[in-house]
Amino acid sequence: MIGSPNKPLPRAPSVAIVGATGAVGTEMIACLERRHFPLSRLKLLASPRSAGRSTKFKGHDVRIDALDALSLQDIDIALFSAGGAISKEFAKTAPRHAVVIDNSSAFRMEQHVPLIVPEVNIDQIACHSGIIANPSCVAIIAALALWPLHRANPIHRVVATTYQAASGGGAALMEELRASTKAFLTNQNFTPRVAPHDYAFNVFSHNTRVDSESGNNEEEIKVARELPKIMNAPNLRVGVTCVRVPVLRAHTIAMTVEFEHPLTPGTAREILRNARGLEIVDDRKSNRFPMPRDATGRDEVLVGRLRQDQSDPSGRSISMLVAGDQLLKGAALNAVQIAEYLMKSHDA
Amino acid sequence: MIGSPNKPLPRAPSVAIVGATGAVGTEMIACLERRHFPLSRLKLLASPRSAGRSTKFKGHDVRIDALDALSLQDIDIALFSAGGAISKEFAKTAPRHAVVIDNSSAFRMEQHVPLIVPEVNIDQIACHSGIIANPSCVAIIAALALWPLHRANPIHRVVATTYQAASGGGAALMEELRASTKAFLTNQNFTPRVAPHDYAFNVFSHNTRVDSESGNNEEEIKVARELPKIMNAPNLRVGVTCVRVPVLRAHTIAMTVEFEHPLTPGTAREILRNARGLEIVDDRKSNRFPMPRDATGRDEVLVGRLRQDQSDPSGRSISMLVAGDQLLKGAALNAVQIAEYLMKSHDA
Numbered sequence: 001m002i003g004s005p006n007k008p009l010p011r012a013p014s015v016a017i018v019g020a021t022g023a024v025g026t027e028m029i030a031c032l033e034r035r036h037f038p039l040s041r042l043k044l045l046a047s048p049r050s051a052g053r054s055t056k057f058k059g060h061d062v063r064i065d066a067l068d069a070l071s072l073q074d075i076d077i078a079l080f081s082a083g084g085a086i087s088k089e090f091a092k093t094a095p096r097h098a099v100v101i102d103n104s105s106a107f108r109m110e111q112h113v114p115l116i117v118p119e120v121n122i123d124q125i126a127c128h129s130g131i132i133a134n135p136s137c138v139a140i141i142a143a144l145a146l147w148p149l150h151r152a153n154p155i156h157r158v159v160a161t162t163y164q165a166a167s168g169g170g171a172a173l174m175e176e177l178r179a180s181t182k183a184f185l186t187n188q189n190f191t192p193r194v195a196p197h198d199y200a201f202n203v204f205s206h207n208t209r210v211d212s213e214s215g216n217n218e219e220e221i222k223v224a225r226e227l228p229k230i231m232n233a234p235n236l237r238v239g240v241t242c243v244r245v246p247v248l249r250a251h252t253i254a255m256t257v258e259f260e261h262p263l264t265p266g267t268a269r270e271i272l273r274n275a276r277g278l279e280i281v282d283d284r285k286s287n288r289f290p291m292p293r294d295a296t297g298r299d300e301v302l303v304g305r306l307r308q309d310q311s312d313p314s315g316r317s318i319s320m321l322v323a324g325d326q327l328l329k330g331a332a333l334n335a336v337q338i339a340e341y342l343m344k345s346h347d348a
Numbered sequence: 349m350i351g352s353p354n355k356p357l358p359r360a361p362s363v364a365i366v367g368a369t370g371a372v373g374t375e376m377i378a379c380l381e382r383r384h385f386p387l388s389r390l391k392l393l394a395s396p397r398s399a400g401r402s403t404k405f406k407g408h409d410v411r412i413d414a415l416d417a418l419s420l421q422d423i424d425i426a427l428f429s430a431g432g433a434i435s436k437e438f439a440k441t442a443p444r445h446a447v448v449i450d451n452s453s454a455f456r457m458e459q460h461v462p463l464i465v466p467e468v469n470i471d472q473i474a475c476h477s478g479i480i481a482n483p484s485c486v487a488i489i490a491a492l493a494l495w496p497l498h499r500a501n502p503i504h505r506v507v508a509t510t511y512q513a514a515s516g517g518g519a520a521l522m523e524e525l526r527a528s529t530k531a532f533l534t535n536q537n538f539t540p541r542v543a544p545h546d547y548a549f550n551v552f553s554h555n556t557r558v559d560s561e562s563g564n565n566e567e568e569i570k571v572a573r574e575l576p577k578i579m580n581a582p583n584l585r586v587g588v589t590c591v592r593v594p595v596l597r598a599h600t601i602a603m604t605v606e607f608e609h610p611l612t613p614g615t616a617r618e619i620l621r622n623a624r625g626l627e628i629v630d631d632r633k634s635n636r637f638p639m640p641r642d643a644t645g646r647d648e649v650l651v652g653r654l655r656q657d658q659s660d661p662s663g664r665s666i667s668m669l670v671a672g673d674q675l676l677k678g679a680a681l682n683a684v685q686i687a688e689y690l691m692k693s694h695d696a
Contacts (some may be wrong), residue, residue, distance in 0.1 A: 157659045157660075159507050159659055161509040177549075178533060182533055185526060185529065185533075189613065200641075201594055201595050201596050202595065202641040203593055203639060203684060204637070205653055205669065206636040207635060209635075210635055212633070214656070215632060215654065215655030215656070216655060216658065217635075224658055231516060236662065237658070238658065239657040239658045239660065239665070239667060241661030241667055243600075245511065245593045246549060246595070247594070252551050252591075256507050256589075266561060267450050284558040284560075287553065287555060287557075287558055289552070291550055291552050292549075293545070305553055305563065307563030307564060308562065308563070309507070309587040310585070310586065310588030311505045311586055312505075312585070312587065317587070319587060321553065321589070
């Protein structure tokens with residue numbers, strides 16, 4: 001059972017990645033390597049199907065083991081990205097002093113589980129009882145742009161629509177997007193197996209279960225709940241429409257944001273220019289704004305197309321576009337950043 | 349010079365298509381044929397570059413001529429879709445009794461030019477002085493879903509974001525989307541010539557000029573101006589973000605709509621179910637909602653994902669998705685429908 005971190009984390013912890021062969025797990029390994037995370041040992045865990053394969057880490061082959069109840073016994077930090085069911089079953093097998101950073105939605109809304117975007121609420125990291133949740137990708141990417149503005153001028157309402165990439169559905173959905181597109185271009189029939197619809201040159205409402213009562217899908221419900229928790233803004237009202245577009249791995253989000261007081265796009269741009277984790281891409285003259293192809297492989301979330309919302313004459317609403325790599329800041333990078341802060345608080 | 353229609357249109361008019369080789373012109377020819385438009389003669393006009401080629405119409409080859417100042421002399425109805433500059437230069441070369449139905453933005457906002465979506469404001473058709481404007485594609489597709497709701501419960505505000513297809517940029521942009529995608533999938537370099545950015549698996553802010561003052565692009569400015577004119581709702585406030593997605597020919601639009609009085613999604617669905625030109629696609633159980641691939645080649649605009657906007661606690665806001673074929677209802681079909689109503693009013 002996970003308990004309080006009585007025994008401190010060692011200076012060079014042993015780290016496990018649960019779901020090491022998935023799209024996010026693969027990026028977690030890459031993030032740990034390129035950011036020189038000070039680990040003493042990397043343990044890669046996956047389903048029995050992937051066990052026995054190996055992956056390069058800092059030039060060495062690391063074997064992938066099948067996850068079982070004993071896998072995490074000697075682990076200090078476990079990064080989970082293998083779905084909510086695996087997190088629920090195996091997070092508790094970590095030792096009492098260990099910290100689980102969970103990329104699933106299993107624990108995100110639990111009261112004693114901090115939901116962390118380091119640039120926003122790293123102060124919450126001290127409140128964990130063994131589990132820290134990594135927010136959903138759309139919530140992370142949106143929060144990065146909303147938070148600095150919210151601090152300057154409280155946000156009352158966000159109306160967001162997403163242009164979500166295949167990567168959110170894992171490596172299998174990315175591959176299906178490629179395969180269906182190839183089939184379309186060569187006039188061949190294609191039967192989708194991962195997506196509910198043919199993805200080639202198509203757009204479809206997010207492929208999570210739709211609540212029969214409210215009509216919102218699970219992705220939308222997550223975003224609307226997680227943003228107020230991340231931003232510690234319980235009264236923030238979020239209306240969001242989540243849509244998949246035929247893009248491989250970066251999400252774009254269009255947001256219309258209503259503030260307490262009037263705000264000019266120029267002021268918003270200056271606030272965001274000085275914020276961490278963001279890059280302004282807002283060139284009206286050359287028509288260059290945040291795009292998923294530009295955000296792919298980037299740690300920064302791109303933000304731009306900042307302008308007054310023409311439908312709110314009070315001057316209190318700003319529209320914008322953000323684009324962020326779903327696998328990096330939207331998942332793996334954010335989780336690794338949380339692990340880095342765990343080590344920093346250890347140093348302090 | 350175009351004047352008032354003193355001389356009535358003949359029962360079987362001679363019809364010209366200006367821009368006959370373009371993506372919209374090609375669909376206009378197809379619409380006239382499959383809808384059995386009662387024409388006595390079809391004249392196809394294009395740039396000198398395309399002159400001399402021919403196109404099939406009802407099994408016969410029709411030669412394409414170069415447009416010049418005398419081309420429209422013997423024409424009763426001219427369908428223009430060759431850009432605003434051509435419309436401005438050549439609309440006035442039609443005879444006094446003729447009617448120009450113009451798909452460009454050249455005349456749309458002129459006071460004495462009706463801006464017609466037949467299902468919405470066909471009553472305005474009588475007010476023309478020789479020119480009737482076909483609205484921009486996004487405005488037509490949005491208006492079809494907004495109008496029946498507006499009549500039942502006045503709409504105050506629309507916040508819309510678009511998922512626009514390549515077809516709006518013409519046949520050349522559709523071809524570039526295919527070519528850039530093929531290059532991406534085969535790891536080849538690609539230099540975009542039509543779009544400002546590489547279109548393959550990418551999303552970008554609409555490729556029209558961005559107003560340096562407001563930050564809105566021309567497409568957004570059109571939609572925000574045209575919707576209130578079409579719906580005769582001068583106080584309707586429209587905030588819109590226009591974005592291109594890698595889809596070939598149908599536009600999808602996400603809208604959050606604020607009404608004067610509270611409205612349930614169920615009531616909205618019933619109103620739309622009985623409206624003309626729409627098909628409800630709103631299956632929460634099987635996660636099937638409006639998609640551009642389903643809308644392609646269809647005359648109807650698909651509407652669904654009707655649900656309460658979670659960010660408006662007053663219950664006065666509904667979110668929805670619509671998808672419509674940009675080349676059909678968004679352009680060619682709407683223009684041909686206007687021509688059909690011209691003939692009907694002639695009968696009456």
